[in-house]
Amino acid sequence: xxxxxQAKEILSRARKAKRNVLLEPEAKALLASYGCAVTKEKxxxxxxxxxxxxxxxxxxxxxxxxxxxxxxxxxxxxVKVNLENPEKVKGAFKExxxxxxxxxxxxxxxxxxxxxxxxxxxxxIIGLATDPTFGKVIMFGLGGIWVEVMKxxxxxxxxxxxxxxxxxxxxxxxxxxxxxxxxxxxxxxxALCDMLVQVSKLxxxxxxxxxxxxxxxxxxxxxxxxxxxxxxxxx
Amino acid sequence: xxxxxxxxxxxxxxxxxxxxxxASAEPKKTGYVWVKNFVEYGYKxxxxxINPKEDEILxxxxxxxVLDVPDEIDLVIFIVPAAAMVKIMEECIKKxxxxxxxxxxxxxxxxxxxxxxxxxxxxxxxxxxxxxxGPNCVGILCPESGxxxxxxxxxxxxxxxxxxxxxSGGGGGYFINMGEVRGLSFSKFISIGNECDxxxxxxxxxxxxxxxxxxxxxxxEGFRDGQRFLEIAKPLxxxxxxxxxxxxxxxxxxxxxxxxxxxxAGSIAVYDGAFRQAGVLRVEDFEQAxxxxxxxxxxxxxxxxxxxxxxxxxxxxxxxGVAAADMCGEVGLEVPPFSEETxxxxxxxxxxxxxxxxxxxxxxxxxxxxxxxxxxxRANIIxxxxxxDMMAFVGLGENNPKAAMDAxxxxxxxxxxxxxxxxxxxxxxxxECKEVLLQKKVPLFLTPERGAKALGALIRYKKAVxxxxxxxVR
Numbered sequence: 001x002x003x004x005x006q007a008k009e010i011l012s013r014a015r016k017a018k019r020n021v022l023l024e025p026e027a028k029a030l031l032a033s034y035g036c037a038v039t040k041e042k043x044x045x046x047x048x049x050x051x052x053x054x055x056x057x058x059x060x061x062x063x064x065x066x067x068x069x070x071x072x073x074x075x076x077x078x079v080k081v082n083l084e085n086p087e088k089v090k091g092a093f094k095e096x097x098x099x100x101x102x103x104x105x106x107x108x109x110x111x112x113x114x115x116x117x118x119x120x121x122x123x124x125i126i127g128l129a130t131d132p133t134f135g136k137v138i139m140f141g142l143g144g145i146w147v148e149v150m151k152x153x154x155x156x157x158x159x160x161x162x163x164x165x166x167x168x169x170x171x172x173x174x175x176x177x178x179x180x181x182x183x184x185x186x187x188x189x190x191a192l193c194d195m196l197v198q199v200s201k202l203x204x205x206x207x208x209x210x211x212x213x214x215x216x217x218x219x220x221x222x223x224x225x226x227x228x229x230x231x232x233x234x235x
Numbered sequence: 236x237x238x239x240x241x242x243x244x245x246x247x248x249x250x251x252x253x254x255x256x257x258a259s260a261e262p263k264k265t266g267y268v269w270v271k272n273f274v275e276y277g278y279k280x281x282x283x284x285i286n287p288k289e290d291e292i293l294x295x296x297x298x299x300x301v302l303d304v305p306d307e308i309d310l311v312i313f314i315v316p317a318a319a320m321v322k323i324m325e326e327c328i329k330k331x332x333x334x335x336x337x338x339x340x341x342x343x344x345x346x347x348x349x350x351x352x353x354x355x356x357x358x359x360x361x362x363x364x365x366x367x368x369g370p371n372c373v374g375i376l377c378p379e380s381g382x383x384x385x386x387x388x389x390x391x392x393x394x395x396x397x398x399x400x401x402x403s404g405g406g407g408g409y410f411i412n413m414g415e416v417r418g419l420s421f422s423k424f425i426s427i428g429n430e431c432d433x434x435x436x437x438x439x440x441x442x443x444x445x446x447x448x449x450x451x452x453x454x455x456e457g458f459r460d461g462q463r464f465l466e467i468a469k470p471l472x473x474x475x476x477x478x479x480x481x482x483x484x485x486x487x488x489x490x491x492x493x494x495x496x497x498x499x500a501g502s503i504a505v506y507d508g509a510f511r512q513a514g515v516l517r518v519e520d521f522e523q524a525x526x527x528x529x530x531x532x533x534x535x536x537x538x539x540x541x542x543x544x545x546x547x548x549x550x551x552x553x554x555x556g557v558a559a560a561d562m563c564g565e566v567g568l569e570v571p572p573f574s575e576e577t578x579x580x581x582x583x584x585x586x587x588x589x590x591x592x593x594x595x596x597x598x599x600x601x602x603x604x605x606x607x608x609x610x611x612x613r614a615n616i617i618x619x620x621x622x623x624d625m626m627a628f629v630g631l632g633e634n635n636p637k638a639a640m641d642a643x644x645x646x647x648x649x650x651x652x653x654x655x656x657x658x659x660x661x662x663x664x665x666x667e668c669k670e671v672l673l674q675k676k677v678p679l680f681l682t683p684e685r686g687a688k689a690l691g692a693l694i695r696y697k698k699a700v701x702x703x704x705x706x707x708v709r
Binding site for chain 1: 457458459460461462464465502504505506507508509511512702705706709
């Protein structure tokens with residue numbers, strides 16, 4: 001199956017199930033089909049399976065609920081991070097299941113998603129929105145307060161060229177954080193630009209994607225990896 | 236743009252004959268002003284006032300209907316109430332008139348019925364092969380052909396290289412009158428009004444191949460089709476600088492624009508991104524637009540394109556020189572040290588002069604020059620410096636403005652590097668000298684910061700063109 005077909009299949013599966021918000025594993029698979037690096041992950045349906053998967057993926061891991069009804073996973077207390085050994089993973093699995101039921105007793109639960117916890121990179125965000133004038137637009141910013149408080153973001157209209165991607169990264173005020181300051185190492189800006197271009201291609205080829213929130217993405221010394229992804233389809 | 240499309244839009248600027256429907260013999264009415272403006276602006280084509288109640292208006296025979304005019308009509312101007320428009324439009328279509336300007340208001344900006352009427356007129360015009368501008372606009376201004384707008388103000392006298400497209404007739408007109416004072420002159424002005432048919436973007440496309448236009452300024456509330464803007468603006472930016480003043484940036488402003496033209500004003504951050512993508516320069520206000528256009532007209536298209544971002548600052552008083560250097564740094568320009576050769580020559584030819592960049596002119600050193608002008612001596616030395624791409628002369632003083640003026644004209648005649656002059660106003664004598672410099676197309680700015688920002692805009696544009704070229708190759 002080529003990139004295009006893989007993406008279409010993921011999207012049509014969600015459509016058939018009448019979901020307009022993709023599950024996190026679906027969103028990541030979609031991004032991966034366009035060559036974006038995403039965290040390696042597995043979905044476990046029991047505490048024992050979770051512990052086994054975690055050992056396979058490598059500690060520490062992050063555990064998150066997978067449920068179409070639970071979109072705001074942190075609010076539902078269904079995210080556990082920095083789990084360092086099988087015992088902690090088992091405990092987290094049970095806790096997440098209980099919290100999910102408490103949050104929404106009718107929620108359909110598909111399991112608990114596990115992935116190796118990334119660290120040592122600079123956190124950034126790539127977003128997609130549909131603008132009334134320009135259509136699909138891509139947003140870029142640094143993670144956390146940089147986006148929320150400082151509004152330090154840049155926009156470009158899809159399709160985003162390689163030159164556009166470079167400009168949008170260089171244009172934000174926090175750019176020096178990526179080139180390496182105060183003894184921090186320089187991050188892989190080329191990989192980040194590739195990702196912006198690929199996200200733009202994904203949005204261009206699949207017009208039903210209305211919004212994306214790739215947050216956080218870790219830009220490492222080598223490579224950039226999407227840790228969490230939310231993709232919303234048009235109604 | 237297709238040649239056929241281009242020819243159709245040409246009729247707006249270079250009509251051989253104009254019918255003015257709603258022309259009036261009553262001096263207080265717009266229908267009178269418009270006829271009078273055609274006469275006063277020196278329009279050479281034929282003028283046909285249309286008014287069933289008059290025999291003659293300002294010496295021109297008046298007709299009851301366009302159908303009575305014994306000649307072809309290239310352009311029709313509608314100054315009639317919305318309610319009477321359908322019948323009049325029918326007659327104009329029958330007469331095969333290719334272009335029309337609906338001056339009057341009372342359409343889409345008034346609500347649902349207005350929207351429907353406007354659409355009906357557009358449908359009729361499109362079927363009949365007529366292009367429309369407006370409604371709710373002051374029309375077109377073309378100094379070259381003597382085609383006037385509907386405003387009661389004065390007209391720009393000279394033909395120049397700046398084209399203006401405005402979604403506000405008043406705003407655009409105001410800009411042109413202000414710009415004239417700054418020494419700018421214009422190729423074309425388009426008041427687009429409600430943009431019912433021909434759009435801002437269509438005219439941007441038209442101006443790309445307009446041999447009279449060097450640079451385009453757009454006073455913008457919002458685009459209807461952002462994707463098409465990018466499609467047209469990218470190739471346009473590659474050949475001509477495009478400046479946009481986007482209003483409706485704040486919540487208050489946006490409410491105003493919604494009621495003004497009925498167009499959708501998106502988030503300014505998105506517009507900003509699209510502008511950068513298209514190589515378009517966004518300006519903060521009218522004054523900045525005029526500063527940038529002054530730099531484009533007189534530096535870029537006058538003296539030549541700066542080779543790079545390095546500025547040599549030659550200041551009268553030290554302070555304003557430092558202010559200019561600071562702003563250069565903020566807008567992406569460089570103020571590097573002068574070359575060894577420059578430092579050596581400065582020391583030799585002007586003992587005691589400061590040899591750092593910015594260099595300022597102190598009175599002690601001035602005495603050493605024995606009558607030679609301190610700006611000219613420095614300019615000649617720095618003009619040969621390979622570390623410097625352009626020069627800024629800051630603060631020419633008010634003691635002997637005539638000498639300063641002559642110095643700038645000498646520099647303009649002899650120096651190879653592009654330069655700007657920053658000279659705040661200081662009384663009548665200074666203003667008279669500045670007027671002479673304006674006439675001679677010396678790029679003049681009022682404050683060091685504004686001058687530096689304008690130079691920064693040139694370099695930003697230069698980079699944008701390089702980026703667009705690169706993108707176009709791939």
